[in-house]
Amino acid sequence: MPDDKNAPPYAASAASASAPPPIPPSTRPPVRDRTGLAILLMCLVSFIFALQDGFSRVLGEGYPPVLxxxxxxxxxxxxxxxxxxxxPGGLKRAVRTRRPLTQIFRGVILVAEVLIMVEAFVRLGLVETHAVFTAYPLLVAALSGPVLGEKVGWRRWTAIGIGFIGILVILQPGSGVMRIEALLPFAAALMFALYGLLTRHVSRDDPPIVSFFWTGIAGAVAITLVGIWEWQWLAPVDWLWMACLCAAGMTSHYLMIRAYEMAEASALQPFAYTQLVWVSIIxxxxxxxxxxPNVVIGTGIVVCAGLFTLWRMRRKSA
Incomplete structure (x- = not known):
């Protein structure tokens, strides 16, 4: 999966409020290896994603998250x-899909996951929401068998088990500290994992540009059908926050696309975890x-397990 350009990297800002859609491929082959620059771009993207989540929390505290x-x-x-x-082919090509129902379902799942993440930002805060959401790569590995029919070896199952021990360290069940709201980012991670696997599924028949188009359009239609009933005008200062949120979203996705034009996904995915540092600071x-302390320790366990899982998937694909 790490080498699949249709696979969304870790960026809780979409799932978080910024989980990225599939990346449309470059129309030109790379002239030379620019992995170093691509890594710097991915680190910058992770910082912008963290800012985006901060803007989402500010707005989510004053307005319905669905709005x-x-x-x-x-x-x-x-x-x-x-x-x-x-x-190439423009909108006419992007609309044509061999799996319309799956593409629509992908878009709906992603927008629902973004909505849950914004709610989690407000109720749990950025740090604990992202700490739990780091389970996403482990859920991808666990679900790749039943969803895609892939074989998951004992090494990856061991990493998945260790990762979920890290989640328990974060949540501290039975200690009186765990809150029911902690299930929100876990549900979002589960939905984001399913979204990523469905993206791999449709990539067998549709090119990335088609998935990219349907992700945005299906999601926009779905959230409008639900959110239009909550419409209210934002205060003037809050329109500035919204402008920052939208600008951060477009900038981060554009830079991420450029990064994936320069280097393979497997080389960039580990650096997407730098978002955790920025989120914690913010x-x-x-x-x-x-x-x-338990959040720091548990997150470290989950991240290490996730990186090992990504490495094993890259070895398998190689």
Whole structure:
């Protein structure tokens, strides 16, 4: 999966509020190896994703999260249409899919996952939400068998088990510390994992540009059907926050696309975890969140297990 350009890398900002859609491929082959620059871009993207999550929390505390996500998806849909229009075949090619129901389902799952993440930001904070969401790569590995029929070896199952021990360290069940809200980011991670696996599934028949288009458009339509009933005008200062959120979303996705034009996904995915550092800084400094020791230890366990799982999948694909 790491070498599959249709696979969304870890970026809880979409799932978080920024989980990225599948990346449309470059129309030109890379002239030379630019992995170093691509890694720097991925680190910058992770920082922007963290800012994006901070903007989402600010807006989510004052307005219904469904309204925040709906407006953001409207802007994202325009971005998708503009980007796809510049690809070979344009919109006519992007609309044609051999799996319309699956493509629509993917878009709906992703927008629902973004909505859950924004709600989790408000209820749990950025730090604990992302700490639990780091289970996403492990869930991808665990579900790749039943969803895609892939064989998962004992090494990856061991890593998955160790990763879920890390989740238990974060949640501390039975200690009186665990809250029911902690299930929100876990549910979002599960949905994001399913979204990633379905993206791999449709990539067998549809090129990335088609999946990219349907992700944005199906998601925008779905959230509008639900969110339009919660419409209210934002205060003038909050429109500035919304503009920052949308600008961060478009900038991060554009830079991520450029990064994936320069280097393989397997080389970039580990650096997407730097988002955890930025999220922790923003959560503690800006929102006064507490970085509890069990969260730090548990997150470290989950990240190590996730990196091992990604490495094993890369070895298998090689």
């Amino acid at each position: 925040v996500v709906m407006i953001r998806y409207w802007v994202f849909a325009v971005f998708v249409i503009a980007l796809v229009s510049r690809q 959560g503690v400094v800006v929102f006064g969140e507490v970085l509890r």
